[in-house]
Amino acid sequence: MEQNDTLVKQIDHLFNPHAVAVIGASNNLTNWGFGILNRLLNSSVQRRVYPVNTKLTDLRGMKVYASITEIPESVDFAVIAIPAAEVPQVMQECVQKGVKGALIISAGFAEVDEKGARLEEEVVRIARQGGIRFIGPNCMGHFNTSADLSTLAIIGQVRKGPISFISQSGTFGTHMIRNGLETGVGFTKFVGSGNEADLHLEDYLEYLAQDEETKVITAYIEGLREGKRFFQMAKGITRKKPIVVLKVGKTQSGEKAAHSHTAALAGSDTVFDSMCKQSGIIRVADDDELFDTTAALLHLPLPPGRGVGILTEGGGIGVLAADTCEEAGLKVAYISPDNIEKLNTILPSRWSHGNPVDTVAALFVTFPCLFTMIEDENIDSIMCISGVASVTNYAMMSTPPAWAKAMVDQFVAQHEEDEVKNLEKIFGLMRELQKPIVFSTLLTEAIKNSKAYKKLHENGMLMYPTPQRAAKVLANTAWYNNYLRSLSERGEKN
Amino acid sequence: MEQNDTLVKQIDHLFNPHAVAVIGASNNLTNWGFGILNRLLNSSVQRRVYPVNTKLTDLRGMKVYASITEIPESVDFAVIAIPAAEVPQVMQECVQKGVKGALIISAGFAEVDEKGARLEEEVVRIARQGGIRFIGPNCMGHFNTSADLSTLAIIGQVRKGPISFISQSGTFGTHMIRNGLETGVGFTKFVGSGNEADLHLEDYLEYLAQDEETKVITAYIEGLREGKRFFQMAKGITRKKPIVVLKVGKTQSGEKAAHSHTAALAGSDTVFDSMCKQSGIIRVADDDELFDTTAALLHLPLPPGRGVGILTEGGGIGVLAADTCEEAGLKVAYISPDNIEKLNTILPSRWSHGNPVDTVAALFVTFPCLFTMIEDENIDSIMCISGVASVTNYAMMSTPPAWAKAMVDQFVAQHEEDEVKNLEKIFGLMRELQKPIVFSTLLTEAIKNSKAYKKLHENGMLMYPTPQRAAKVLANTAWYNNYLRSLSERGEKN
Numbered sequence: 001m002e003q004n005d006t007l008v009k010q011i012d013h014l015f016n017p018h019a020v021a022v023i024g025a026s027n028n029l030t031n032w033g034f035g036i037l038n039r040l041l042n043s044s045v046q047r048r049v050y051p052v053n054t055k056l057t058d059l060r061g062m063k064v065y066a067s068i069t070e071i072p073e074s075v076d077f078a079v080i081a082i083p084a085a086e087v088p089q090v091m092q093e094c095v096q097k098g099v100k101g102a103l104i105i106s107a108g109f110a111e112v113d114e115k116g117a118r119l120e121e122e123v124v125r126i127a128r129q130g131g132i133r134f135i136g137p138n139c140m141g142h143f144n145t146s147a148d149l150s151t152l153a154i155i156g157q158v159r160k161g162p163i164s165f166i167s168q169s170g171t172f173g174t175h176m177i178r179n180g181l182e183t184g185v186g187f188t189k190f191v192g193s194g195n196e197a198d199l200h201l202e203d204y205l206e207y208l209a210q211d212e213e214t215k216v217i218t219a220y221i222e223g224l225r226e227g228k229r230f231f232q233m234a235k236g237i238t239r240k241k242p243i244v245v246l247k248v249g250k251t252q253s254g255e256k257a258a259h260s261h262t263a264a265l266a267g268s269d270t271v272f273d274s275m276c277k278q279s280g281i282i283r284v285a286d287d288d289e290l291f292d293t294t295a296a297l298l299h300l301p302l303p304p305g306r307g308v309g310i311l312t313e314g315g316g317i318g319v320l321a322a323d324t325c326e327e328a329g330l331k332v333a334y335i336s337p338d339n340i341e342k343l344n345t346i347l348p349s350r351w352s353h354g355n356p357v358d359t360v361a362a363l364f365v366t367f368p369c370l371f372t373m374i375e376d377e378n379i380d381s382i383m384c385i386s387g388v389a390s391v392t393n394y395a396m397m398s399t400p401p402a403w404a405k406a407m408v409d410q411f412v413a414q415h416e417e418d419e420v421k422n423l424e425k426i427f428g429l430m431r432e433l434q435k436p437i438v439f440s441t442l443l444t445e446a447i448k449n450s451k452a453y454k455k456l457h458e459n460g461m462l463m464y465p466t467p468q469r470a471a472k473v474l475a476n477t478a479w480y481n482n483y484l485r486s487l488s489e490r491g492e493k494n
Numbered sequence: 495m496e497q498n499d500t501l502v503k504q505i506d507h508l509f510n511p512h513a514v515a516v517i518g519a520s521n522n523l524t525n526w527g528f529g530i531l532n533r534l535l536n537s538s539v540q541r542r543v544y545p546v547n548t549k550l551t552d553l554r555g556m557k558v559y560a561s562i563t564e565i566p567e568s569v570d571f572a573v574i575a576i577p578a579a580e581v582p583q584v585m586q587e588c589v590q591k592g593v594k595g596a597l598i599i600s601a602g603f604a605e606v607d608e609k610g611a612r613l614e615e616e617v618v619r620i621a622r623q624g625g626i627r628f629i630g631p632n633c634m635g636h637f638n639t640s641a642d643l644s645t646l647a648i649i650g651q652v653r654k655g656p657i658s659f660i661s662q663s664g665t666f667g668t669h670m671i672r673n674g675l676e677t678g679v680g681f682t683k684f685v686g687s688g689n690e691a692d693l694h695l696e697d698y699l700e701y702l703a704q705d706e707e708t709k710v711i712t713a714y715i716e717g718l719r720e721g722k723r724f725f726q727m728a729k730g731i732t733r734k735k736p737i738v739v740l741k742v743g744k745t746q747s748g749e750k751a752a753h754s755h756t757a758a759l760a761g762s763d764t765v766f767d768s769m770c771k772q773s774g775i776i777r778v779a780d781d782d783e784l785f786d787t788t789a790a791l792l793h794l795p796l797p798p799g800r801g802v803g804i805l806t807e808g809g810g811i812g813v814l815a816a817d818t819c820e821e822a823g824l825k826v827a828y829i830s831p832d833n834i835e836k837l838n839t840i841l842p843s844r845w846s847h848g849n850p851v852d853t854v855a856a857l858f859v860t861f862p863c864l865f866t867m868i869e870d871e872n873i874d875s876i877m878c879i880s881g882v883a884s885v886t887n888y889a890m891m892s893t894p895p896a897w898a899k900a901m902v903d904q905f906v907a908q909h910e911e912d913e914v915k916n917l918e919k920i921f922g923l924m925r926e927l928q929k930p931i932v933f934s935t936l937l938t939e940a941i942k943n944s945k946a947y948k949k950l951h952e953n954g955m956l957m958y959p960t961p962q963r964a965a966k967v968l969a970n971t972a973w974y975n976n977y978l979r980s981l982s983e984r985g986e987k988n
Contacts, residue, residue, distance in 0.1 A: 029894070029902055030857055038895050060897060084844075107854055111809075112844040154888045169810020171880070175936040182939070222813060248810070253826035254817035260846040261809030286814070286960060287936070315605075315755030316663020316742070319716060320780070323748035332747035350578075350606040352754040360601055363524055386665070394648045400523070401532050403554060408523055442669040442781065445676070466780060 003210055010133045011199065011207040013101040015144040015189060017077030018047065021068045021099075023090055024081035024106075025051030027059055032081040032105050035153025036141065040079075042156075043148045048073060068097045076100045079141075079151050084108030087137065088122045095130025102127070103151055104136035110195050111138050111261065120197045127198060139194025140170025146188055146213055161186020162215035163294055166204045168193050169261070172220040172246070175287050184457040185295045188213040202226045202233065209237045216297050218290060221247040222258040224272075231279045238280030239487065242297045242480060245283055246290045247272055280483045282476050289472050292462060296473045299460030300436035302481035303381035303474055307333035309373045310356035311366065313386035317442055318356035321383055321467035328468075328475035332356070333378040342372045359387065364415075367422035370437065374429050381474045382437040385467060388423075391415045392450035393443040416451040423455050436477065439463045440470040497704055504627045505693065505701040507595040509638040509683060511571030512541065515562045515593075517584055518575035518600075519545030521553055526575040526599050529647025530635065534573075536650075537642045542567060562591045570594045573635075573645050578602030581631065582616045589624025596621070597645055598630035604689050605632050605755065614691045621692060633688025634664025640682055640707055655680020656709035657788055660698045662687050663755070666714040666740070669781050678951040679789045682707040696720045696727065703731045710791050712784060715741040716752040718766075725773045732774030733981065736791045736974060739777055740784045741766055774977045776970050783966050786956060790967045793954030794930035796975035797968055799874035801827035803867040804850035805860065807880040811936055812850035815877055815961035822962075822969035826850070827872040836866045853881065858909075861916035864931065868923050875968045876931040879961060882917075885909045886944035887937040910945040917949050930971065933957045934964040 020040055026033035033053070040049045050071050056064040065071050068078060068090070078094050080087060084106050094102055109120035120137065127134055135142060141151035145160040152158075152173070159180045167173045170192045180186050189211065191204055201219060208214045217237065224230050234243055249258035250269045276283040284290045308330045312318035322332050335343075335355050343357060346368045352358035357373065359365050366387035373379055392412050400408045430437055439456060441463050447453050456463060464470040514534055520527035527547070534543045544565050550558040559565050562572060562584070572588050574581060578600050588596055603614035614631065621628055629636060635645035639654040646652075646667070653674045661667045664686040674680050683705065685698055695713060702708045711731065718724050728737055743752035744763045770777040778784045802824045806812035816826050829837075829849050837851060840862045846852035851867065853859050860881035867873055886906050894902045924931055933950060935957050941947050950957060958964040 029898060029905060034898075038898075042895070108842075108844040116844070167810070169808060169813075171808030171811045171936050178937075220810060222810065248813040248817055250817045251820035253820045254813050256848075257804075257809075257813040257816040257826075257846070257850050257852075260848060260850075261813055261852060286962060288960065310751075314663060314665030315751075316661070316714060316716065317665045319663075319742040319748050319751040319755055322751040323742055323744045326745035326747045332751075348602075350602040350610070352751070354750075354754060356751050356754075358751075358755060401536070404523060404528075404532075411523060442665050443672075466782065468780060 004206060007203060008207055008210055010101065011203065013076055014103065014133070014135060014142065015149070016147050017101065017149070019050070019073060019075045019077070020047065021050045021052050021071060021075045021078045022081070023052040023068060023078055025053050025059060025064065027056065032153050036079055036081060036105070036151050039150045039153060039156070045148045047149070050075065067093050068099070069093050071097070074098065078102045079105065081105040084116065084119060084137070088119065088126055091123050091126045091132070094132060095126060099132055102132055102134040103139070103142060104134055104194070105139060105141065106136070107138040109137045109197065120195065124197050134198045135191055136194035137197060140173060140192035142189075142191040143187075144189050145186070152190070157181060159184070159186035161188065162213065162298060163187045163218060164189040164208045164211065164214040164216070165218045166191055166193060166201050166208070167220040168196070168201065168222045169220050172287055176218070176291055179291045183295065183462050185291070185298065185460055196225060200225045202229050205230065205233055205237070209233065215241055216294050217241060217243045218294050219243070219245045220290070221245055222249055222261060227275070231275045234279040234281050239484070243281045244290055244293050244297070245276065245281055246285070246287060247283060280480065282480055284472070284476065288469055289476075292464065292469055292473045293476045295460055295462055296436065296438070296477055297480075300438070300477065301430060301434040303436055303478040304434060304481065305380035306331045306478050307378050307380045308474055309333055309335065309376065309379040309382045311369050311373060311382060311384045311387060312356050312358050313361050313366075313390060314442070315352070315358045315360070317385050317467065318352075318358050321385055321440070321471070322356055324468045324471040325383065325474070328471040330471060330475050330478065333376070333380070335373070335376055336378060339372050339376045343369060346372070363391070367426065370426055371429065374426070374433055374435055374437070379435070380478065381435055383440060383467065383470050383474065384437055385440045386443060388419065388439055389441070389447040389450035389452040389463075390443060392452070393447045419452040420455050423452060427459060436474065438470040438473055440467050441465065498700060501697060502701055502704055504595065505697065507570055508597065508627070508629060508636065509643070510641050511595065511643070513544070513567060513569045513571070514541065515544045515546050515565060515569045515572045516575070517546040517562060517572055519547050519553060519558065521550065526647050530573055530575060530599070530645050533644045533647060533650070537644075539642045541643070544569065561587055562593070563587050565591070568592065572596045573599065575599040578610065578613060578631070582613065582620055585617050585620045585626070588626060589620060593626055596626055596628040597633070597636060598628055598688070599633060599635065600630070601632040603631045603691065614689065618691050628692045629685055630688035631691060634667060634686035636683075636685040637681075638683050639680070646684070651675060653678065653680035655682065656707065656792060657681045657712060658683040658702045658705065658708040658710070659712045660685055660687060660695050660702070661714040662690070662695065662716045663714050666781055670712070670785055673785045677789065677956050679785070679792065679954055690719060694719045696724050699724065699727055699731070703727065709735055710788050711735060711737045712788050713737070713739045714784070715739055716743055716755060721769070725769045728773040728775050733978070737775045738784060738787050738791070739770065739775055740779070740781060741777060774974065776974055778966070778970065782963055783970070786958065786963055786967045787970045789954055789956055790930065790932070790971055794932070794971065795924060795928040797875035797930055797972040798928060798975065800825045800972050801872045801874045802968055803827055803829065803870065803873040803876045805863050805867060805876060805878045805881060806850050806852050807855050807860075807884060808936070809846070809852045809854070811879050811961065812846070812852050815879055815934070815965070816850055818962045818965040819877065819968070822965040824965060824969050824972065827870070827874070829867070829870055830872060833866050833870045837863060840866070857885070861920065864920055865923065868920070868927055868929055868931070873929070874972065875929055877934060877961065877964050877968065878931055879934045880937060882913065882933055883935070883941040883944035883946040883957075884937055886946070887941045913946040914949050917946060921953060930968065932964040932967055934961050935959065
């Protein structure tokens, strides 16, 4: 598919501007213009930033301009956070100033009523005539971590990494970024696309397709403006980098709410779903699954097939895991007799003798079991429930008596060292055999202090709080791998 | 339904013993007998506790008995944590000693093989002849917070409250209790029923039915031994107190795993499901839903109908919420024109003008909106997404510049005070109008430090991390209320 170089260059101005005007910069912390200005100033990159506000002359020592046209130097990017009615006039001034790109935070346009829609059309007309491309209106901001640029007023810290996220909702952006901060998975570019009066989700997708820093493209979708273009592009992109989407508005109530939110028209959900399958897009059902799947795509090998091995410290959770794997479309694998024999030498005689492998809470058996299971020809991926960091957790939860404390501490310290070494070994096996292991736990928050938990996070691996979340990750990545394989079998890959 | 007084008295010995022997008490912290002994000793109730171990004479200053028969005083309860093969002999000695109840931690019985099954039968035979009722084998322990009694080796702290939990898995017990600790929802009695060689889930259900401290009965089920008895009892109980169950082994793999875990035979899942509906049992799909629903039954009024009002700070999450409510069987309510007018006076003109009520991130509007929505005749329950504690969260996430810190802190402090007052008012309205409000958020962990979050927790109310979890709570409690109402309409209640 041919790339639109003009569009890519235009969007690149938005993510890599040289000089930024904040129109509506403010001293009042409940205004967007307060947070945005602070965010832009708080950058390691020496970038010119100009506050603009008709009612102020000085903002904490910085000169404030009454209009963007009064700024003496050139400006290529403007953030607009003022009442909707004033936006056409300000957009006109941006044109005058020679601005190339803008971002309109202001709400009160097509998402409200006919009058708002007309106002929005006027802004588009002015921008088009003046050669300005813009994000929004009615949006939450954007960022590019590689340029240390952010207009996201409400988030002060973003982890750098290879995910890009196009969101027709600001809230979901926030949530994804928080997950990243908490788990060590990071972002390169984000855009809250708002009403998409000018630039659409499809445009950002085209930009991110060619962006070398973006390894996985994720999107929150309420409705597509150019469905045909979207899926055609996606079909090309997913051969090289994965696309993961959360599309809401599935039900009648949801569709109605989406229309009121960003004036999006959702179209048939069934059609959307089948188009995703045909284009290699991984469609997820909620924000956790969006994040989990994306993190796995970045940090784990794709499962070669649907066979899953379940290793569990507790029988009950193993049963739930088997249910959820089967419900997610995975197959609880048959473990070969040779490996059952090997497991017999590792585990107490009362172990489950099959898959799920229930270690009946025996100590120090998790890793030997994993080393055996990952080699099994029927096992394409493993779900490991508890077993890792559990000793630390139990020690912290069991509040040993005073006389036993030193003994418990020493025991835990030795165990933690061993676990970290074993994790390194298992990471090696995962790479070598190209089979993923996902970890899940029902344990307490205390495990977050364990060395094993930290080691997993350093490697971009999560410890899912439910087997359902772990199962969906394995099912989604196995599906994607199968899609890619079916392309090469048909000679379509590349 | 007639109550079996003998059975109730027998089980009561297990939850309220006078003197306990720990057979297999240990100095080695990787043994169960280490944790159990510590747990029993660490009680505010003066209860006699005797360590028993054939290989020790002294355990940190306590006299250790080689056999329970050597203990000079009477013993009414024995915890047995020794290898399976030795259990028959020890059970014989318990009979000799006049013990009334026992709990067998030891595994290696019917869950393993035929030989284990025969060993288990022998233990049952000895206990029956000697008049001993027992929990287990292959179980994790039990507790009764009102007697400050616990045999749960791996958990040092349990919050007191009105929930009882019968679990055919130990892990789920741990998870429920952790949730309780973290959220302020507490337990009275717990039993990990293990292989149920003697006492069954059905027996514990009968006991908890008459237990006045138990306000909600919860259960994790792999398989029922006496299905007919279970549902007959349940039908009587659910008229007075709710029963919430998580039943696993839904799929073929899950059923197979359940059989290997506790030798349970699951039976048809469809039949189980329809029997739950007929008996007023709330069946949930996972451990989060089990806990969430239980907490709501304790602390919220039951929704009078299926109409839900959604109040949201973010449009996108509102769309997802509408989807999930409809998928959970709720109805996104039509808000009456009068109340739309009232909301017009509270919200910026660009608000969604319908349900979900999207406040378009306006400040200080959450509570006025809730006060209006809860009065609407079409609204039976409300899902409130973000809006509460969000100012605190954003202030913490936005890392204001140094010069603005004092201003932000003061702003947040005032806002937090107002929120707490408003929450008190809304709690009053909930009680008065008998309509529940559930809270959900996509915000960061930072909200846990806010006064509003703490206030919610003090009142047993959670802030769900996803609208899905909140929707299920409303759907389950609305269903239960409808079940109760259909009984009274048919004149069957009481």
